[in-house]
Amino acid sequence: MKSKTLYRKLVDSNTVAVLDAQNVLLFCDLHLMNEYTSPQAFTGLNVLDRKVAMPGQSVATVSHIIPTSPDAHRVIQDPSSALQARNLKHNCERHEIPLFDTNDELQGIEHIIAPEHGMIRPGMVVMCGDSHTTTYGALGALGFGIGTSEVEHVLATQTLVYRLAQDMRIHVDGKLPVGTTSKDLILMIISKIGAQGARGFVVEFCGNTIDDMSIESRFTLCNMAVEAGARGALIAPDDKAIEYVFARATDMTLDHREKALEYWETLRSDMDAEFEMKYKFDAREVAPYVTWGTSPDQAIPVTGCVPVADEWQRESTEKALNYTWLKENMTLEGLPVQHVFIGSCTNGRIEDLREVASVVRGRRVNSRVRAMVVPGSGAVRAQAESEGIARILKEAGFEWRKPGCSMCLAMNDDVLEPGIRCASTTNRNFEGRQGRGAITHLMSPAMAAAAAITGHITDVRKLGVSND
Amino acid sequence: MTDSSLISGIAAPLGIANLDTDQIMPKQFLRGIDKSGLDQGVLWDLRHDKRGQILADFVLNMPEYADTKILLAGPNFGCGSSREHAVWGLQQFGIQAVIASSFGEIFYSNAMNNGLLALILPQKDVDKMMHQSSDNSIPLKIEINIRTLEIHSSNITLSFNMSDRHQRMFLEGLDMIGASLKFKEDITAFSHRHWAQQPWVRDVAARTKLNLILPSL
Numbered sequence: 001m002k003s004k005t006l007y008r009k010l011v012d013s014n015t016v017a018v019l020d021a022q023n024v025l026l027f028c029d030l031h032l033m034n035e036y037t038s039p040q041a042f043t044g045l046n047v048l049d050r051k052v053a054m055p056g057q058s059v060a061t062v063s064h065i066i067p068t069s070p071d072a073h074r075v076i077q078d079p080s081s082a083l084q085a086r087n088l089k090h091n092c093e094r095h096e097i098p099l100f101d102t103n104d105e106l107q108g109i110e111h112i113i114a115p116e117h118g119m120i121r122p123g124m125v126v127m128c129g130d131s132h133t134t135t136y137g138a139l140g141a142l143g144f145g146i147g148t149s150e151v152e153h154v155l156a157t158q159t160l161v162y163r164l165a166q167d168m169r170i171h172v173d174g175k176l177p178v179g180t181t182s183k184d185l186i187l188m189i190i191s192k193i194g195a196q197g198a199r200g201f202v203v204e205f206c207g208n209t210i211d212d213m214s215i216e217s218r219f220t221l222c223n224m225a226v227e228a229g230a231r232g233a234l235i236a237p238d239d240k241a242i243e244y245v246f247a248r249a250t251d252m253t254l255d256h257r258e259k260a261l262e263y264w265e266t267l268r269s270d271m272d273a274e275f276e277m278k279y280k281f282d283a284r285e286v287a288p289y290v291t292w293g294t295s296p297d298q299a300i301p302v303t304g305c306v307p308v309a310d311e312w313q314r315e316s317t318e319k320a321l322n323y324t325w326l327k328e329n330m331t332l333e334g335l336p337v338q339h340v341f342i343g344s345c346t347n348g349r350i351e352d353l354r355e356v357a358s359v360v361r362g363r364r365v366n367s368r369v370r371a372m373v374v375p376g377s378g379a380v381r382a383q384a385e386s387e388g389i390a391r392i393l394k395e396a397g398f399e400w401r402k403p404g405c406s407m408c409l410a411m412n413d414d415v416l417e418p419g420i421r422c423a424s425t426t427n428r429n430f431e432g433r434q435g436r437g438a439i440t441h442l443m444s445p446a447m448a449a450a451a452a453i454t455g456h457i458t459d460v461r462k463l464g465v466s467n468d
Numbered sequence: 469m470t471d472s473s474l475i476s477g478i479a480a481p482l483g484i485a486n487l488d489t490d491q492i493m494p495k496q497f498l499r500g501i502d503k504s505g506l507d508q509g510v511l512w513d514l515r516h517d518k519r520g521q522i523l524a525d526f527v528l529n530m531p532e533y534a535d536t537k538i539l540l541a542g543p544n545f546g547c548g549s550s551r552e553h554a555v556w557g558l559q560q561f562g563i564q565a566v567i568a569s570s571f572g573e574i575f576y577s578n579a580m581n582n583g584l585l586a587l588i589l590p591q592k593d594v595d596k597m598m599h600q601s602s603d604n605s606i607p608l609k610i611e612i613n614i615r616t617l618e619i620h621s622s623n624i625t626l627s628f629n630m631s632d633r634h635q636r637m638f639l640e641g642l643d644m645i646g647a648s649l650k651f652k653e654d655i656t657a658f659s660h661r662h663w664a665q666q667p668w669v670r671d672v673a674a675r676t677k678l679n680l681i682l683p684s685l
Binding site: 131152430 | 483484485486488490491494495498499500501502503513518542543544547548549550551552555570572573574577578581582631632633644645648649651652654655658659662665666667668669670671672673674675676677678679680
């Protein structure tokens, strides 16, 4: 039998029909929806009186527009956004799709809640009208973002006409240095391969650095692979991944578990499987990374200087620096920030908040900084409260808010004013992403916490905190 | 020759690399439950100043570019967010094709699914057309023939590639969902085989949601 990559195995196991050399009809095991990329898909179905093919394979959440102010009962003030939430509820009721509604205590960002409740299982194919669906590769599930027309297609058929991707392997060995995380690693990788370095590929991450990583760190890694243009990211499921899933998938019987173990063991690339592109990185070279521009690949170690652009990049570099009010050769360390945002599907999990707490404990947020923490889900928020993390953050002067996507894309009322510089644990530093004229510096949760304390971009290692 | 095989008109140069969908359709325009009014939002921050006034020197605001049908774009056009609103907005704005050396993957699918032609050319050819555009005082006109897969601008004629499937979708207006629904029996049969092998996947969303309690992480 021909050797296969993990990616090919996952595609093959969900292929209903081969349509042509490039396209297959791919079965979707789990379809996640949010309030803003699904309405027109439901309308398309309703107009033609089409039914949702398999409603039990779909779940929806209100995540992008939801206010995060810590009120007991959340009310969406903006009338259009409120209508989106009502509309989602109506559509879910009509088609019998489970929903995490605005005031559900477990509501949260789709990419946080699906795995935390055990819905993501190795071998699955997961689709969602959101680009960060690549997150699920951390559990050996093939996840990818789709557009609204495709959301409609999945609703109507439980399949997608899927264009095959190529295989890329990124091998990372070595121990991540103290003070660095998978966020720093992925920012380093994106800065080296570029914002379209993995375009057209599904990336499989492997190597002992990945083996040593927690599942939540792996989520961060796979989540941001899309910022290198990847169509998917994968990590072969190991004991850690299986343990994570078994602890949460409470509906899986003993019988299912035994059978699943047998299958999940086969979910790895064969020894001599071929990859069209391969990279190798040394984790020991990772430092705390910070972006300086308006694309996630414009990132440097916090100890470095804004690079001088090559001729072919001059125009885009100048445009970016013009937007971020920086110059070539400038150092980022010491640059004052007025805002700190901790959260998002990239870094809004409990381990991220633990990391923040370990930096913040016994310290105060700088008086010139507004710092907010938006947990990724109700469960993360509750856990942080029970561990005392919320208290540490509040005592330090952080705003402790309700879950949602919030200032990652600023689609709710959490929007920055022009000229505000923000240290952010999110995934995109695009122009205007957090508010028109606002400047985003992507970094790890520990680095964002350090910036909150000192009031400027700071090498967290100098605050004397270890990640061990 | 049918209308659906020809796209012909003014091409506006917009050579920004990695022009993401946040910039093509900013967040404040994503609050609808239908597709209407998205032409207003297209490239808002590039077309308007901070007070919302039109920026006269931005290419798409120039009177001679009022009838732009084609964008000559930079590499990785439409990267980032999956929001299909970016495609709907460009179409409502009158854009029928975007030419670039590469596209964000989700944007590419979204464009093709809606009949907005995402046309891939080598960067050197995109650059040539950009030069043609900037060398002339009048806007460049480009003609794209989807049947013959040829693109013509001034004195350049090039051929381009697109998959048979996409070409058919443009020429015949394929109803993707309708076409896939013809596989309904295959899909049902597949699901039963699939769930026999992986019973823990069946109704995974519904079953999990029913069981939910606040988990300990």
